Amino acid sequence: MIIMGVIVAYLLGSIPTAVWYGKIFHGVDIRQHGSGNAGATNSLRTFGRKAGIIVLVIDFLKGFLAVLSAQFLFSDTDKYLPLMMGLTAVIGHLYPVFAQFRGGKGVATALGVIAASFPLTVIICIVVFFILVFLTKYVSLGSMIGALAFPIQVALNVWDVNPKQDPYYLAFACVLSLILVFTHRHNIQRLMNGTENKFGAKK
Incomplete structure (x- = not known):
């Protein structure tokens, strides 16, 4: 199964x-x-x-x-x-x-x-995403920081999402967030070079 x-x-x-x-x-x-x-x-x-x-x-x-x-x-x-x-x-x-x-x-x-x-943790992830995009206009940056907010919440047990402090939950959160950071590796390079596209910017 x-x-x-x-x-x-x-x-x-x-x-x-x-x-x-x-x-x-x-x-x-x-x-x-x-x-x-x-x-x-x-x-x-x-x-x-x-x-x-x-x-x-x-x-x-x-x-x-x-x-x-x-x-x-x-x-x-x-x-x-x-x-x-x-x-x-x-x-x-x-x-x-x-x-x-x-x-x-x-x-x-x-x-x-x-x-x-983890229904409640998604709230903070979304809030972090929108704040970053609003301040920087970089969707990629907002996505990465929003993703990293997920394991932080699980580690700190925000919303009591991990009442028994199950290490598998934290491992899952870390792996998922790191995958998203990895998929944005080219965006990270462009951010460092100052060539990343900004949301709403005209070409």
């Missing part, structure tokens, strides 16, 4: 929302336009607000539903299976089998995983 759950989560995460949206409605591969990223931000910049919202919502639901399906369909299998399936869904988004293993950066899908696993 654990293997089945992980496979289901990976296939769910592998749905390449931005790629399919671009090909169906615009006849182009979004990975060849804008930043080249198959995610909500590049969809917004390349295809407009409607595309950005649709991609964001569906990518969020991929992570959210992966965790919920584990909680409801495989509830008697392993108490850590929801975390495993959530993490696998993010990996599926990064390396989708349905899109030549070239996916997005996993922010929206990871946000869905966090929302389903």
Whole structure:
């Protein structure tokens, strides 16, 4: 059952929302336009607000539903299976089998995983994200710092999300946040070079 759950989560995460949206409605591969990223931000910049919202919502639901399906369909299998399936869904988004293993950066899908696993912690993550984007106009910076806010909350037991101080919960939070930082490694380089795109800036 654990293997089945992980496979289901990976296939769910592998749905390449931005790629399919671009090909169906615009006849182009979004990975060849804008930043080249198959995610909500590049969809917004390349295809407009409607595309950005649709991609964001569906990518969020991929992570959210992966965790919920584990909680409801495989509830008697392993108490850590929801975390495993959530993490696998993010990996599926990064390396989708349905899109030549070239996916997005996993922010929206990871946000869905966090929302389903630790509902209250997602509030601070989102607040941190918007504050950083508002102050700096860098979506990538907001995404990374917002991601790092997740394991900090689990470590400090904010909202009593980890009442028994389970080390697996903290390990999960750290791995998930580090994955998101890793997927933004090129953005980090551009931030250091001063060449990163700012949100809302005209080309």
